[in-house]
Amino acid sequence: MQTDSSFTFVLFGGTGDLSMRKILPALFEAHRAGGMLADSGKIVAVARHAADRGEYIQWVNEHVKPHVSKNGVDETAWSSFLERIEFVKIDLGNPEDFALLRDAVKDLPGIRVFYLATGPSLFVPICRALASVGLNENARIVLEKPLGYDLKSSNAINDAVGEIFAEEQIYRIDHYLGKEPVQNLLALRFGNALFEPLWRREWVESIQITIAEELGVEARGDFYDNTGALRDMVQNHLLQLLSIVAMEPPHSMDSDSVRDEKLRVLRALKPINPLDIGKVAVRGQYHSGVIRGTAVPAYATEPGVKPNSTTETFVALKVEIENWRWAGVPFFLRTGKRLADRVAEIVVNFRAVPHSALGASALRAGANRLVIRLQPNETIRLYCLAKQPGEGMNLASVHLDLAFDQFFREGQMEAYQRLLLDVINGRLALFVRRDEQEAAWRWVEPILNEWKASNKPPKPYAAGTWGPAAASAMLAQHGTCWLEEEN
Structure with a gap:
């Protein structure tokens, strides 16, 4: 699964457990494999628990490395992966901070992917703040579960997100x-x-x-x-x-x-x-x-x-x-x-x-x-x-x-790796409509x-x-x- 698609992958909840255990390890494995991620692709982590990029990279070294590459980390690949990562300190409760994100990504190439690895209560405020600074165009939004507490709350989130992003821009992820x-x-x-x-x-x-x-x-x-x-x-x-x-x-x-x-x-x-x-x-x-x-x-x-x-x-x-x-x-x-x-x-x-x-x-x-x-x-x-x-x-x-690991010599692709590549390449079949x-x-x-x-x-x-x-x-x-x- 190779791509020439340039991208800017914006990760909300960049210091959270899901980002550390699943999302960043999956992006690293795609990077390490070679050819799966465009060389120009960038990852922009968004959080408020790190002061600057240096502190965030230290956080990634401590919390992501234990979850990547079962047979050990290729340090050369790891170093080049870290070069993809930028960091923006944002208080998600303050819409005015999103101007900082707009300025950070305005010159970065390719499709923008916004991954909301946050609680569902933040989905609508984040989407509205993105729209307020013009970041909902040429973009895809990834929503983690749970999407609501019942049908009414689910519809409320979908209605609000749907006012900002078209259905073909929305990727509701189910990693199974x-x-x-x-x-x-x-x-x-x-x-x-x-x-x-x-x-x-x-x-x-x-x-x-x-x-x-x-x-x-x-x-x-x-x-x-x-x-x-x-x-x-x-x-x-x-x-x-x-x-x-x-x-x-x-x-x-x-x-x-x-x-x-x-x-x-x-x-x-x-x-x-x-x-x-x-x-x-x-x-x-x-x-x-x-x-x-x-x-x-x-x-x-x-x-x-x-x-x-x-x-x-x-x-x-x-x-x-x-x-x-x-x-x-x-x-x-x-x-x-x-x-x-x-x-x-x-x-x-x-x-x-x-x-x-x-x-x-x-x-x-x-x-x-x-x-x-x-x-x-x-x-x-x-x-x-x-x-x-x-x-x-x-x-x-x-x-x-x-037994896939015995029959196929090439390594299996983890679920999040496949799904993140599908988002970057605009494939919706494995996402919930x-x-x-x-x-x-x-x-x-x-x-x-x-x-x-x-x-x-x-x-x-x-x-x-x-x-x-x-x-x-x-x-x-x-x-x-x-x-x-x-x-």
Whole structure:
């Protein structure tokens, strides 16, 4: 992915955690690879926690280096990367300071990219301040999640930003869409005749999508306690992954063709009846427990969390899509903090053969399945049955692996690296369009409202487990179980 596109990349929140862990490391990897970033491209960090460029570069050396290049830092590449970086000290609460930014970038070449690695409360003030000094022309704006607290607040942000930037200038980022296995899911489905005929209700029994974390809320207690797992993960990451899995083949891979098909999936989600929420939605909150031999505290005792908090740290949902391809196929979504393992995966369970002359093992659920692992290691694994060596026709489960780091010699591109290059080069396909976001909020809101109205506390689960038992019981009602429970 090479480019000659000159750019000025303006990073708001330039000293923040996201900038240190993800954004600047991703830009460095693109720089180090050579040819991905135009030589003339500049990075302008905006913050108020550094006095000048020298202090900011020292900050970057201390906080970014630990997150780049797993095999060590190429000091020559690192030094040349730092030469790309400029710094502007701005108080984002003072619109008059944006004249300093205008003066800093006015002579820099290429398209301007404004990356808002800040809280959503600052999105609208920053956009208005940019417009006040004429920086909304020849520009692209990147918005991090969460974009609002509900449909109303999301629309308010989108309306205000939309008055300043056209929709084709707005890049709503969801880093899961930039992961290599998600891209390969599109390649598997739409580049091979093998899977497409099977990718439908006649041959698929159920689909599971899991994003599990071992970590708790860390230093984000104040934010998380006002957000919860449904807003933080389901409304965006999980529903975006579901739409990729379930979408119809687009007529091309241009941005609107892909996003049109995802939107059709989101609009086809079966609305959840408030009376059925207890059957198809499980919310939980972690209590104290042990993870990999280390005792961890309960959510309610985490810094910044209210002691009597009813915020959910775990959600499991049964979702249905009302269209011809997927009618009747349950999609089970799950996410949580302080779970037994850090894993993100998509599991496609195919139906058993209708009749077996080879014994009952060929009829068991899950004999044929596709497991797309997004993290920690990125792989795609296809399970099928084969005869065991020896006498008799005894079947055993075997699998075919596509391990990207072993099959492809060139290094994998991290999700943020791919997405940032797409912004610089004007590719919108992997970013969320406004109507997608609205459709996701419309589907999620009744669940939020019912949980709030019922005032029932989340179900407890011990840290280091896979969540409340009710999540397993929900799948058992459909004659299936979560993937890890089969082992």
